[in-house]
Amino acid sequence: MPVLIVGSIALDTVKTPVEEHADLLGGSASYAAVSASFFTGAQLVGIVGGDFPKAHVEFFESRRIDLEGLQQVEGESFRWSGEYMTDMNVRETRSVALNVFEHFTPHLPESYRQTPYVLLANIAPSLQSYVLDQTARPRFVVADTMDLWITIAKDDLLALLKRVDLLILNDSEAKMLTGETNLIRAAEAIRGYGPGYVAIKKGEHGCLLFGDPSKQEFFSCPAFPLANLHDPTGAGDCFAGGLIGELARADEAEITFDALKKAVVSGSVVASFNVEAFSLERLRTLTNEDIDARRGEFRRISQF
Numbered sequence: 584m585p586v587l588i589v590g591s592i593a594l595d596t597v598k599t600p601v602e603e604h605a606d607l608l609g610g611s612a613s614y615a616a617v618s619a620s621f622f623t624g625a626q627l628v629g630i631v632g633g634d635f636p637k638a639h640v641e642f643f644e645s646r647r648i649d650l651e652g653l654q655q656v657e658g659e660s661f662r663w664s665g666e667y668m669t670d671m672n673v674r675e676t677r678s679v680a681l682n683v684f685e686h687f688t689p690h691l692p693e694s695y696r697q698t699p700y701v702l703l704a705n706i707a708p709s710l711q712s713y714v715l716d717q718t719a720r721p722r723f724v725v726a727d728t729m730d731l732w733i734t735i736a737k738d739d740l741l742a743l744l745k746r747v748d749l750l751i752l753n754d755s756e757a758k759m760l761t762g763e764t765n766l767i768r769a770a771e772a773i774r775g776y777g778p779g780y781v782a783i784k785k786g787e788h789g790c791l792l793f794g795d796p797s798k799q800e801f802f803s804c805p806a807f808p809l810a811n812l813h814d815p816t817g818a819g820d821c822f823a824g825g826l827i828g829e830l831a832r833a834d835e836a837e838i839t840f841d842a843l844k845k846a847v848v849s850g851s852v853v854a855s856f857n858v859e860a861f862s863l864e865r866l867r868t869l870t871n872e873d874i875d876a877r878r879g880e881f882r883r884i885s886q887f
């Protein structure tokens with residue numbers, strides 16, 4: 584089964600304490616679609632300008648990503664620039680230029696409207712809702728979000744959440760959205776807004792998956808121990824893409840908590856590779872054998 588992915592497609596400039604690179608392929612949908620493509624076919628909905636390099640389009644094509652939903656218009660692509668501090672968990676946004684993204688309306692091609700697995704990668708929640716408006720009720724909807732939307736578009740986000748099966752966000756965002764200081768209570772509050780499942784990312788400390796507490800649906804996924812982190816950008820998007828890709832690949836008759844646990848591990852595996860190099864560079868050479876080997880490592884480090 585294919586996955587439908589909507590989000591940003593960007594040219595990023597990223598600075599770490601040791602390196603700086605400009606005009607890199609980035610954006611939430613780029614990371615998510617390439618990550619999902621290790622598990623299943625992806626349909627990409629986004630917008631780029633005339634300056635978007637052909638090589639990036641060819642890279643998407645080489646990953647079997649369907650680009651019928653990619654709009655290329657006159658003007659400049661969305662640009663984002665971020666800087667990581669000595670503690671790479673701390674990032675500051677240096678600049679954002681919306682450019683063609685400012686007037687983006689994510690129209691779905693007819694051929695995408697029945698796609699059963701949908702990932703609403705990080706963009707404004709009103710646009711995420713608009714994508715759902717154009718679909719037949721998908722089988723499983725995953726949404727990602729960020730602190731910006733909790734601050735400036737909370738009502739839109741709460742409206743969206745009524746239509747989402749799994750919300751992905753990081754620990755500080757979960758606290759910010761709910762006003763809770765405890766992640767267990769935050770997840771329960773978010774489930775009360777609509778999603779049956781909540782995945783809370785904790786950066787280098789892994790991720791928590793919450794389902795129905797009365798069925799003891801709780802899973803703690805470790806992060807892969809990495810000594811050399813080169814660029815954390817897009818880790819969350821790779822996590823989301825790998826997660827939905829794995830769910831769509833399995834396409835089980837019933838989406839069980841066990842299936843979601845496996846999907847969380849798949850997302851974490853791809854994310855752990857992605858941070859080993861800038862932009863999407865590591866995923867260019869990544870193989871499914873590499874993914875399977877690291878999945879084994881995840882299993883080994885979680886057993887006791």
Ligand code: AMP
Pocket residue numbers: 590591592593594595608609610611662663705706707731815816817818819820
């Ligand atoms: P992450 O590291 O998961 O926060 O994702 C970083 C990616 O998100 C970068 O490649 C950016 O181009 C993209 N990005 C940054 N700000 C936004 C925004 N406001 N809306 C959509 N995408 C964004």
